[in-house]
Amino acid sequence: MSVAENPDNVTIPKPADHGFNLITPFKYLDKPDLSRAVLLVLNQSLVGMNIPQLWSNTKLHVCADGGANQLYEFFEEDEAARSQHIPEFIVGDLDSLTDETRSYYESKGSIVIPQLTQYATDFDKALTVSRLYFYSEEMRAKVQDYKNIDEHDGLAQLESEVQNPQPGAEDIFVYALGGIGGRFDQTIASIHQLYKISEKYKYIDLIFITSSDTVFLVDKGINYIEYESKGLWNSKDAVPVCGLLPLGSTKVILNTKGLKYDVTDWESDMLGNVSSSNGICGVNGVIVETTEAIVMNIVVDHHTVN
Amino acid sequence: MSVAENPDNVTIPKPADHGFNLITPFKYLDKPDLSRAVLLVLNQSLVGMNIPQLWSNTKLHVCADGGANQLYEFFEEDEAARSQHIPEFIVGDLDSLTDETRSYYESKGSIVIPQLTQYATDFDKALTVSRLYFYSEEMRAKVQDYKNIDEHDGLAQLESEVQNPQPGAEDIFVYALGGIGGRFDQTIASIHQLYKISEKYKYIDLIFITSSDTVFLVDKGINYIEYESKGLWNSKDAVPVCGLLPLGSTKVILNTKGLKYDVTDWESDMLGNVSSSNGICGVNGVIVETTEAIVMNIVVDHHTVN
Numbered sequence: 001m002s003v004a005e006n007p008d009n010v011t012i013p014k015p016a017d018h019g020f021n022l023i024t025p026f027k028y029l030d031k032p033d034l035s036r037a038v039l040l041v042l043n044q045s046l047v048g049m050n051i052p053q054l055w056s057n058t059k060l061h062v063c064a065d066g067g068a069n070q071l072y073e074f075f076e077e078d079e080a081a082r083s084q085h086i087p088e089f090i091v092g093d094l095d096s097l098t099d100e101t102r103s104y105y106e107s108k109g110s111i112v113i114p115q116l117t118q119y120a121t122d123f124d125k126a127l128t129v130s131r132l133y134f135y136s137e138e139m140r141a142k143v144q145d146y147k148n149i150d151e152h153d154g155l156a157q158l159e160s161e162v163q164n165p166q167p168g169a170e171d172i173f174v175y176a177l178g179g180i181g182g183r184f185d186q187t188i189a190s191i192h193q194l195y196k197i198s199e200k201y202k203y204i205d206l207i208f209i210t211s212s213d214t215v216f217l218v219d220k221g222i223n224y225i226e227y228e229s230k231g232l233w234n235s236k237d238a239v240p241v242c243g244l245l246p247l248g249s250t251k252v253i254l255n256t257k258g259l260k261y262d263v264t265d266w267e268s269d270m271l272g273n274v275s276s277s278n279g280i281c282g283v284n285g286v287i288v289e290t291t292e293a294i295v296m297n298i299v300v301d302h303h304t305v306n
Numbered sequence: 307m308s309v310a311e312n313p314d315n316v317t318i319p320k321p322a323d324h325g326f327n328l329i330t331p332f333k334y335l336d337k338p339d340l341s342r343a344v345l346l347v348l349n350q351s352l353v354g355m356n357i358p359q360l361w362s363n364t365k366l367h368v369c370a371d372g373g374a375n376q377l378y379e380f381f382e383e384d385e386a387a388r389s390q391h392i393p394e395f396i397v398g399d400l401d402s403l404t405d406e407t408r409s410y411y412e413s414k415g416s417i418v419i420p421q422l423t424q425y426a427t428d429f430d431k432a433l434t435v436s437r438l439y440f441y442s443e444e445m446r447a448k449v450q451d452y453k454n455i456d457e458h459d460g461l462a463q464l465e466s467e468v469q470n471p472q473p474g475a476e477d478i479f480v481y482a483l484g485g486i487g488g489r490f491d492q493t494i495a496s497i498h499q500l501y502k503i504s505e506k507y508k509y510i511d512l513i514f515i516t517s518s519d520t521v522f523l524v525d526k527g528i529n530y531i532e533y534e535s536k537g538l539w540n541s542k543d544a545v546p547v548c549g550l551l552p553l554g555s556t557k558v559i560l561n562t563k564g565l566k567y568d569v570t571d572w573e574s575d576m577l578g579n580v581s582s583s584n585g586i587c588g589v590n591g592v593i594v595e596t597t598e599a600i601v602m603n604i605v606v607d608h609h610t611v612n
Contacts, residue, residue, distance in 0.1 A: 181487050183518050184603035185549025185582035192580045199577075212489050243491025249556055249575035269555035271505075274498045276491035297490035 002264045008239050012258035012282040020222040020287075025207050025214050025298065028057040028175060030228040035059055037173040038130045041067035041087070042123060043096055044178030044186075046074040048211030050302050054175060055085050062129050064122035065092030067178060068110075072101045086110055089129050089143075091155070092122035111146045117153040123193065127174065128155045131201070134172055135162050164201060173205045181210045191215075191247055191295055198293060215297045218244070218288050225296070226285040233300045239279035241299040246270060248293050255289040258282025268294075308570045314545050318564035318588040326528040326593075331513050331520050331604065334363040334481060336534040341365055343479040344436045347373035347393070348429060349402055350484030350492075352380040354517030356608050360481060361391050368435050370428035371398030373484060374416075378407045392416055395435050395449075397461070398428035417452045423459040429499065433480065434461045437507070440478050441468050470507060480512045487516045497521075497553055497601060504599060521603045524550070524594050531602070532591040539606045545585035547605040552576060554599050561595040564588025574600075 014020070024030070028037060037058040043066030051074055055061060063071055068090045075082030086105060090097065091113040106112055115125045132143045132155070142158055143149070150157060179190030190208055194217045197206050208215040214233075218225070227233075234240045239260055246252045251269040256262045260279030268274060280286060280298060288296065320326070330336070334343060345364040349372030357380055361367065369377060374396045381388030392411060396403065397419040412418055421431045438449045438461070448464055449455070456463060485496030496514055500523045503512050514521040520539075524531070533539075540546040545566055552558045557575040562568045566585030574580060586592060586604060594602065 180490060181493075183547065183605060184486060184516065184521050184601075185519075185547065185551060185584075187487075187493070188549060188551045188553070188576075188580065188601075189582040192576055192582070195577055210490065213491075215490050241489065241491065243494060245491060245494045246555060247494070247553060247576055249552060249577055251555060270494075270498055270553055271501055271555055274494065276495040276498070278491075295490075295494075299489060 001266050003266070004262050004264070006258070006260055006262055006281040008237060008281055009283050010258055010281045012285050012287055014224050014226075014285065015222050015287055017222055020224050021219045023205075023216065023218065023223055023225045024227065025216050025225065026227040026233055027173060028054065029232045034173060036134055036170055038062060038175065040064065040123075040126050040130065040174055040176045041071050042176060042178035043067050043070060044182045046070050046177060048302060049177060049209065051085065052081065054177070054209070058175060060130060060133055061085075061087040061089075062126045063087045063090045064126040065090070065094055066096030067126075068105060069096065069098055069101045070178065072104060083108060089113060089126075091115055091125045091129050093118070111144060113143075113146050113149055113155065114151045115153065115155055116151055117156065119153070120156065121189075123176070123179065123190075125155060127197070127204075128159050130172065130174060131204070132158055132162065134169075169203045171203050171205050174207065176206060176208050180208045180215055181212075194295060195248055195293065209300070211302065213297045213299045215295060218290060218294050218296045220290060220293050222287065222289045224285055224287055229284055230280050230282070235301060238301075239281055240301075242278050242280050243274075243276040243297050244268065244278065244288065244290075245274065245276070245295040245297065246292075247295050250292050252290050252292045252294055254294075256287060258286030307572055309572065310568050310570070312564070312566055312568055312587040314543060314587055315589050316564055316587045318591050318593055320530050320532075320591065321528050321593055323528055326530050327525045329511075329522065329524065329529055329531045330533065331522050331531065332533040332539055333479060334360065335538045340479060342440055342476055343481065344368060346370065346429075346432050346436065346480055346482045347377050348482060348484035349373050349376060350488045352376050352483060354608060355483060355515065357391065358387065360483070360515070364481060366436060366439055367391075367393040367395075368432045369393045369396045370432040371396070371400055372402030373428075373432075374411060375402065375404055375407045376484065378410060389414060395419060395432075397421055397431045397435050399424070417450060419449075419452050419455055419461065420457045421459065421461055422457055423462065425459070426462065427495075429482070429485065431461060433503070433510075434465055436478065436480060437510070438464055438468065440475075475509045477509050477511050480510055482512060482514050486514045486521055487518075500601060501554055501599065515606070517608065519603045519605045521601060524596060524600050524602045526596060526599050528593065528595045530591055530593055535590055536586050536588070541607060544607075545587055546607075548584050548586050549580075549582040549603050550574065550584065550594065550596075551580065551582070551601040551603065552598075553601050556598050558600055559597045560600075562593060564592030
């Protein structure tokens with residue numbers, strides 16, 4: 001159990017072992033030609049985020065209920081920009097969506113799908129729309145034919161027709177805005193989602209983006225977190241702050257390569273040690289080996305990203 | 307393992323069992339004559355909080371390093387109010403404190419204690435000042451005689467002279483502003499602190515206050531969370547949202563009385579069930595029984611609190 005300090009910039013090659021998981025949390029910045037990327041907007045302020053960039057680097061845009069209000073307010077002072085950022089779908093029990101927001105986006109072509117069931121959260125419903133949309137041409141047509149979707153739980157009915165994992169599917173990248181940083185139980189519900197979705201849908205890469213950082217799950221085993229350059233989301237040669245957060249109800253043992261404070265056989269849990277205020281020194285990747293899935297965050301300077 | 311829904315207002319008496327823990331997270335609103343309450347200001351925006359009220363209902367005011375800048379900025383447009391909210395102490399490695407902030411507060415009588423050691427966080431240092439301040443008249447005088455405190459780790463030296471638990475001490479209430487809701491690893495570091503401090507200092511009640519909620523630890527065993535009226539921090543008859551969050555690296559079994567969705571023998575962990583978006587129906591208290599310490603949050607409407 002030891003800790004060693006790295007210089008600010010080190011090169012960490014991919015693990016020699018073929019069994020590693022590849023994680024690309026910044027793919028929307030590196031390789032923005034994503035055909036299977038979703039921007040999922042939840043009901044929390046979008047202030048401080050680079051929405052136009054996230055928007056143009058994702059294929060599908062889904063607002064969960066009041067998330068549409070947030071999007072509408074984000075472009076309050078720029079009607080031209082507002083009219084260029086029209087979500088394909090707005091879904092949820094719609095108890096938060098205002099009439100003004102709804103009529104604006106409907107007039108611009110958004111599909112609004114009321115789903116009244118309380119057996120799923122608005123987040124779940126938005127994720128279901130995303131899964132169905134990318135499942136097949138046929139299923140996409142069914143989701144777009146919103147007038148035939150049962151208002152109570154039509155999406156769940158459609159979902160029961162699809163298989164999981166989707167046969168031969170490439171990963172879907174879901175960038176969720178607004179799940180972390182507000183009400184604390186909501187933040188933890190989002191982290192809970194990270195764990196549940198990773199368990200349930202191996203082909204969905206869920207990444208929360210907040211006004212200060214990017215939060216994602218690192219799987220059990222050897223992981224290579226890859227990006228084109230850490231300068232892409234922070235000022236050149238900076239050491240972006242990061243944390244390795246053992247929130248999955250268990251003790252983990254960590255080994256890392258490429259962090260400011262690399263750990264070896266380091267036991268971590270919420271009652272013992274937690275690696276916060278660490279940093280990213282790997283210029284285009286770092287290795288995190290963990291005995292159980294953990295949460296990782298990396299600070300993003302949204303001004304650099306502009 | 308069951309869940310039952312309550313009406314919006316129910317009266318839950320204190321447990322008959324004498325072995326329960328009493329938790330009073332809203333004591334600063336209920337009974338503001340607190341002689342042992344600390345307001346601890348960390349380096350994160352204070353926008354949306356009722357600082358004058360928190361200030362006047364606490365005895366001691368300590369800024370951790372850049373927390374002083376946040377306080378200074380909070381009163382940017384009201385010099386009269388700014389000059390009435392002068393922290394007794396500013397402590398930390400002082401790499402964030404601006405010259406402008408420092409000279410302003412020093413000129414108004416704040417004691418600035420540089421502590422350069424990196425073996426403690428600025429939060430730890432502010433907590434140490436608070437502990438020493440309330441320990442004894444003699445120790446209080448030593449902390450106020452700041453010119454004789456070693457700049458590297460003088461506080462830790464003083465701390466080694468005090469006993470823990472402080473003999474016959476009443477609880478110290480520490481209301482920390484700014485630890486939760488920003489950088490995600492910082493948020494989790496704050497939760498980590500909740501668990502560590504509850505373990506280490508039984509007589510310190512640490513409560514984080516964010517712009518949306520109050521976050522605290524609920525001990526293992528039977529707990530009664532008491533307040534004068536839930537209308538004190540939310541609109542009358544509202545059901546303040548709450549969550550029971552098993553972040554302590556283990557599975558817990560929960561029994562509650564007075565929540566919107568009361569649970570009986572309910573197993574909770576981050577890989578299974580988590581009670582978020584629950585609510586407070588107990589008009590002046592609720593019971594939470596848990597097999598391990600868990601985190602609880604309760605939403606505060608700071609407008610109501612005004």
